[in-house]
Amino acid sequence: MVGVGFRREFAEEMISGEHIRPDFIEFAPENWMNIGGYWKKVLHRVVEKYPVLCHGLSLSIGSPEELDKPFLQYIKTFLREYNVQIYSEHLSYSKCDNAHMYDLLPIPFRMDAVKHIASRIQQVQDYLQRPLVMEIVSYYTPVAAEMSEVDFINEVVKQSGCQLLLDVNNIYVNAFNHRYDAKAFIQQLPLDKVAYIHMAGHEQVAPDLIIDTHGEPIIDPVYDLFEWTIQRLHPVPVLLERDFNIPEMAELQGELTKLKNICHKQWNLKDELVA
Amino acid sequence: MNLLPDTYHIQQTFSAYCRTGEKVKLPGVKPQRLKHYRQLVFNMIHDTMEHAFPIAFRHIPATKWNKMVKEFFSRHACRSYQVWKLPLEFYTYAVEHNWEEVYALPFLNDLLAFEWAEMEVYNMEDIPAPAYSLSGNWLETPLVLNPEYRLLRFSYPVHLLAKPKELLKNKGVYFVLLFRHPETGHVEFTDLSPWLAFLTEQLAMGITVRDILDYAPELNITQTDTLELDSIAFLKHMQELHFVLGFQS
Incomplete structure (x- = not known):
């Protein structure tokens, strides 16, 4: 299955299915919870047409403070209401001192942070009664690290029992920004835990820095890394993210088709790719 | 909680920097890279307010508007986990901190209330x-x-x-x-x-x-x-x- 991030900018095109036809859609529950009116009607129309996966923004699994229980209650209800097949979130924090930051801040790669996060992931999984799929985020500077990034991720997965969302573009961006080998990094991950893949474009803003913008087409080296990566995985859903500089639908469909062709080639499957 | 006080403090310092842009010292952090976090976070807040209050944004001098957004984000702990509800917190902050007088804009509360109400009614639950x-x-x-x-x-x-x-x-x-x-x-x-x-x-x-x-x-x-x-x-x-x-x- 190859899907696309559902955005209001191209909601009608997605519903009509004329110029773009993903296998599933993904959206952030936070952008659609507790709303009514026009957009609720649109949401109902699109979820009737496509299977839904959700990618959260505000859980803030790495926050020092307690989990937001009322928020989790809303999430649980929402996931049930829309029959959401996968709920993923970010291995980062976006809230501190009870203030939301609305962006993904890097967690110090430390063992106490691992224990803290693993415990919170378990609480969320127990409450939602489903596995949490955690995305390895892009980051622009390490913060007070006492262990390597890959060790940090492996420990979180091991101690929490969560699954992984492998954003191949993030790995490419991180490898470039922090000067490591993307393939070597991926090979060290618990690839049997990968339940979901994200693909996106980025922007190079300095000779030594790439920002993960989701505002450009996927570049060829990221496609290459994707193709190399999926040879090491069992088939999982793949999502194309495009949040800014939205192109014509034909262009997005072109990217979807390219991803689909790579999946078919490497996973040797036709139309029956399963989540 | 399993977090050690030092790690907790580092996370607080990092997020405080994103909110205020005021210089901090963090172990292992590359200062030039840190700036991007402040930019990304603050641009998102600024864009959200511009989108929510287009009339206010257009008619209030840019220096005043930018000062308002900076003050709001650095001093107010944003509570909403949904970005679209954040403009209500901005409006409430403006009323509570008497911005009508502080910024010499006597119509400010009315304008923010009107623009917020339009967004609220548009998005509110059925x-x-x-x-x-x-x-x-x-x-x-x-x-x-x-x-x-x-x-x-x-x-x-x-x-x-x-x-x-x-x-x-x-x-x-x-x-x-x-x-x-x-x-x-x-x-x-x-x-x-x-x-x-x-x-x-x-x-x-x-x-x-x-x-x-x-x-x-x-x-x-x-x-x-x-x-x-x-x-x-x-x-x-x-x-x-x-x-x-x-x-x-």
């Missing part, structure tokens, strides 16, 4: 309307109103004028009704006289037009045939606009 009938007696039968509305009172006509100079010249008492069209979801707004605002408020409580008209003398309004005719004409017009849905059945 509210089911009670059962109603399309026929009834305009004077005697309680009316059923579209429940998705806000009735606001302003000192400046921010729903009619945009330029600060014009707003300041027209200080007075204004009422505006915002409601969501049940089919299209678009937000409509209507300027109301004090009497029509009173009428709307009382109708929403289930009081009949007759009883409201009977109360008019208490408001020093001399009840006339014109008042009755004008009130019913207004309500019929509001029925066409889908604010008056019908008659209690």
Whole structure:
């Protein structure tokens, strides 16, 4: 299955299915919870047409403070209401001192942070009664690290029992920004835990820095890394993210088709790719 | 909690920097890279406010506006996990911190309230309307109103004028009704006289037009045939606009 991030900018095109036809859609529950009116009607129309996966923004699994229980209650209800097949979130924090930051801040790669996060992931999984799929985020500077990034991720997965969302573009961006080998990094991950893949474009803003913008087409080296990566995985859903500089639908469909062709080639499957 | 105090403090320092942009020392952090976090976070907040308050953004000098957004984000702990609700916190912060005086913008609270109400009514959860009938007696039968509305009172006509100079010249008492069209979801707004605002408020409580008209003398309004005719004409017009849905059945 190859899907696309559902955005209001191209909601009608997605519903009509004329110029773009993903296998599933993904959206952030936070952008659609507790709303009514026009957009609720649109949401109902699109979820009737496509299977839904959700990618959260505000859980803030790495926050020092307690989990937001009322928020989790809303999430649980929402996931049930829309029959959401996968709920993923970010291995980062976006809230501190009870203030939301609305962006993904890097967690110090430390063992106490691992224990803290693993415990919170378990609480969320127990409450939602489903596995949490955690995305390895892009980051622009390490913060007070006492262990390597890959060790940090492996420990979180091991101690929490969560699954992984492998954003191949993030790995490419991180490898470039922090000067490591993307393939070597991926090979060290618990690839049997990968339940979901994200693909996106980025922007190079300095000779030594790439920002993960989701505002450009996927570049060829990221496609290459994707193709190399999926040879090491069992088939999982793949999502194309495009949040800014939205192109014509034909262009997005072109990217979807390219991803689909790579999946078919490497996973040797036709139309029956399963989540 | 498994976090050690040092790790907790590092996370607090990092996030405080993102909120304020004030220099911090963090072990292992590359300062040039850290700046990107402040930019990304602050740009998102700035864009959210610009999108939510387009009239305010256009008519308040950029230096003032930027100062407001910076102050808000650095001093206020944003509570909403949904970004679209954050403008309410901005508006509330402006009222609580007396920004009308601080920034010498006497119409600011009204303008922010109006722009927020438009967004709130557009996005608010669906509210089911009670059962109603399309026929009834305009004077005697309680009316059923579209429940998705806000009735606001302003000192400046921010729903009619945009330029600060014009707003300041027209200080007075204004009422505006915002409601969501049940089919299209678009937000409509209507300027109301004090009497029509009173009428709307009382109708929403289930009081009949007759009883409201009977109360008019208490408001020093001399009840006339014109008042009755004008009130019913207004309500019929509001029925066409889908604010008056019908008659209690």
